[in-house]
Amino acid sequence: MRKSVFSLLILVFFIISSTAGLTSCSRKPDAQITTFTSMNTYMTVKSYGKKAAAANKLVQDEIERLESILSTTIESSDVWKINNTNASEIQISAETAFLIEQGLYFYKNTDGAFNPALYPVIREWGFTTGDYKIPPEEKLLQLLDSTDFSAVKITDNSKIIRPVGLELDFGAIGKGYAGDCAIELLKQNKIESALLDFGGNIQVLGCKPDGSYWTVGIKNPWPDKIKGQEDLLPVVSIKIKNACMITSGGYERYFSGPDGHKFIHIFDSKTGCPVENNLASVTIICQSGLYGDALSTSLFVMGEEKAIDFWRQNPDFDFVIITNDQRIIYSASLDKSISLLFDFTSVQIIE
Ligand code: ADP
């Protein structure tokens, strides 16, 4: 009996995984797959239709254009200019100004859980270079002084006014915004069916070419805890169309301290430290990549109770929370589209 259940799980796994990540689609002759690395992420664009190859190329160019204005390391980018000047007023593009305004909205609405001004803190921990260290508390307190994102203003002609020392990083919304721009471009180019996988940020346009929904997996967020079921095995799958499914978790980008303690790349803006809570991953399912990306990071920072409260106040998205003790909590309207591929210790459906 156990063996047949296991075989069934393996079968399901092969059905829902594909070359583009944890997704499936029927192989049509006109599928065009383009892969490239941008925004420090391996990206896949899969689209269908006669003009798919040309459209994919436009998407790649668009993502590279966005990277060139939003990157923290490309020296001509808007973000680099902001982070590397002593001026308090800096001219930026309308697009960067738009993202900053979105950032201000999320900063306010998540009570600071979402904070694009944590860059100096994140750098101090070594996440920008890979040269990791645990900074002393006094240093963190000093750096936190310049992370009040609400002090930022945007003028009508796209200038940012900010306290000198405040530095930005769009790591938590850049890929979601890029996905929205990519979907828009594909639509303009008459593509009706496509899937983007930007490092685990999945965004789909339409249905699969055969008219069925896309099946998208949520990765096993405890790859080191389950013997024989290493990282690729999805623990959940969800059927979606015209939507995005964006996950934040601490299981891919982290470093271990001398005693093996894990420090992850998502930060608590109140303490200046990597988030420590019982969440393994948070997935948001909604219409906008930017919204989903901002909220997956924010709800991860909030932790279980506050995240659920936030959803109750703002129920315009769906969520799946997976905890370190292998529980799953999800919003009720997913009930028809979700499949559990793992024996969770508890399943909680939130209405
Ligand atoms: P990923 O980009 O790995 O998919 P996220 O979307 O959750 O994951 O974004 C994490 C990135 O966002 C970090 O690498 C860092 O650059 C930035 N960041 C970390 N903590 C926060 C936070 N509390 N608010 C906004 N951005 C953050």
Ligand code: MG
């Ligand atoms: Mg995010």
